[in-house]
Amino acid sequence: MADSTTTLIHHPYTPPEGFAAPQPGVFKASTVIFPSVAAMRSFEWKDKTAYTYGLHGTPTTYMLEERLCTLEGGLQCLLLPSGLAAIANVALSLLRTGDEVLMPDNAYGPNKTLAEGELKAWGISHRFYDPMNPQDLEAKIGPQTRLVWLEAAGSVTLEFPDLCEMVRLCKARGVITALDNTWGAGLAFAPFDLTPQVSPTLGVDISVHALTKYPSGGGDVLMGSVITRDASLHMKLKLTHMRLGFGVGANDAEAVLRSLPTMALRYRTHDEAARELARWCQTRPEFVQVLHPALPDSPGHAHWRDLCQPGPGGAAGLFSVIFHPKYNETQIDAFCDALKLFKVGYSWGGPMSLVVPYELASIRSGWPAHLKQGTLVRFSVGLEALADLRIDLSQALQTSLT
Known part of the structure; x- marks a missing residue:
């Protein structure tokens, strides 16, 4: 008979299935147990069909990601340890030396600081455009422009831009748009369906959300999300997310799940x-x-x-x-x-x-x-x-x- 210490670690009891409650369960894991070596080699975390390591997702984080997709109208979601980390994940996924990023002059301050610091040091240029003048944005989109940040409403001064026109201009030039949607929170407007009365509808490519704010609601959680509808764009963002080792704590995910309703x-x-x-x-x-x-x-x-x-x-x-x-x-x-x-x-x-x-x-x-x-x-x-x-x-x- 095994020692009691060993039995405590390898206890045979498994709770019965079928438990349901208003709040989903909280799963905490770094190590994920595989039923066999063959399963370990075949399990895939990228499409959420299985679990491989805590950093790549648990039932708790998968649940939160799917609910956030429903909130904002997206199809894929990444969770990050802060809103700024979500912004950085977008920049580091899409920008390389020689590229340019444009952002409104009323952008979230730390986003501007990231561009002026790390991105500039890595040879990525940036310029600011007038958020109330789509023509200024259009004039500044150049051959090296790979990403345009949008904010609605603008940080601190709360100007509301002509978001639809700006998205149209960027799509016409083949430039990816990323919206800081923290203010709208997925409730004031639908970032991926800005023109639901028009077919095909117009929407941003990426919605970044500081879950620290309204989704958390308690002033006690730091978290961000990056949501997309395009599978290939999502995978590019996801692989950067993986390589940088971004993850969120299970208790923080639980706190946001509890507050979302x-x-x-x-x-x-x-x-x-x-x-x-x-x-x-x-x-x-x-x-x-x-x-x-x-x-x-x-x-x-x-x-x-x-x-x-x-x-x-x-x-x-x-x-x-x-x-x-x-x-x-x-x-x-x-x-x-x-x-x-x-x-x-x-x-x-x-x-x-x-x-x-x-x-x-x-x-x-x-x-x-x-x-x-x-x-x-x-x-x-x-x-x-x-x-x-x-x-x-x-x-x-x-x-x-x-």
Whole structure:
């Protein structure tokens, strides 16, 4: 009879099949056990027909990938340890020395930093285009352009571009498009079906999503995804993913799986509150401009209205304000510090409201003509009561700027 220690490791008991519960099971593994050497040699992880090693997928990660495909309308999904890792996976899969990547001037800051750092060092050039001018994008697409990044809405300043026209231009030139779809979250619009009323429909080639935000919903998970509809493009991305050793933890995957069923409800609630607070801010003399795609005078509102549903659920819980130029940095910092419910912190999509002041001149090629002069502050609206958030903004304005 085997020693009890050995028996504990090689225990013969197997739970009965057929267990079902609202939440899927969590499988943690680096090593995956094969029934035989022949099976080990024949099992294939690339098409998800089997399991070979924890880094290449488990039932938990496969489940999350498939649900995210359903959310965004894609066919293949890769999970990565952060949204930035997802962006990097796209760049490292598709760009080589001598290639060029174009990105909007309002792109996510770390994406721009990646281009200015590692990509430049590897001989990959980049240029920024005006996100509100498709003709500027068209003029900058050159023979070395291999990838165009898109954002809707833009980072920090929340301009909404003519996404359909930009995708058309890129497809006409044979250039791959990658959309940072974190703001839309697969709910505000369908990235692979931008023109569902037209056949064939128009869509991006790649949708990148920081699952850190709305899919997680708790402000406690770092994860990203890369979703495609093209099998050959997906395999190119997947092989880079494999070679770089990207993987996500089972408990993090579980956390996102648990949050996905409530995401649409949370997204709608964030959206409703952000719109109300943005409209309230328009009545305040301290602000010279309020930026939210659903506001009629916000840059790109017409493009947002054409692409997204106009009611709640058609926009994220973000808005930005530009303070009157008479207020200096010290005063605006004091305003942010005076907020009690809005906490100073990066990211968004969690239950807690957040605020961050930005030096816009340091993160743009030049001051956009559609933005008024002043200091910009971005708000991420959480799930607190709307009335309490309005009171918090009001008291902070009164105590810091008067």
